[in-house]
Amino acid sequence: VLMPEMDGIEATRMIKREAPTTSVVVMCTRGDPDHLLEALKAGASGYVLKRSGPQQIQDAVRGALIGECPLDEETTMELLRRLVEESPNGCGH
Secondary structure (H helix, E strand, C coil): CCCCCCCHHHHHHHHHHHCCCCCCEEEECCCCHHHHHHHHHHCCCEEEECCCCHHHHHHHHHHHHCCCCCECHHHHHHHHHHHHHHCCCCCCC
């Protein structure tokens, strides 16, 4: 997400604007639920951590290419917990 000229979220927005059918998998050093949410809003197809193993990264890229949405599980769960806590009705109850 953090890059010298423009951040990965803005780069994702630009890529999706210019080439909407392109799959973008965002890679981050650490899982951050805010970055995950912003990446998805920008049009990212996936979100993986750089510390993931080579096979996991390869699987994420391949998955994004066939329409899957590969997401770092821990970061996704943290985001979902936060969204549920912020929801006025909790988990739909």
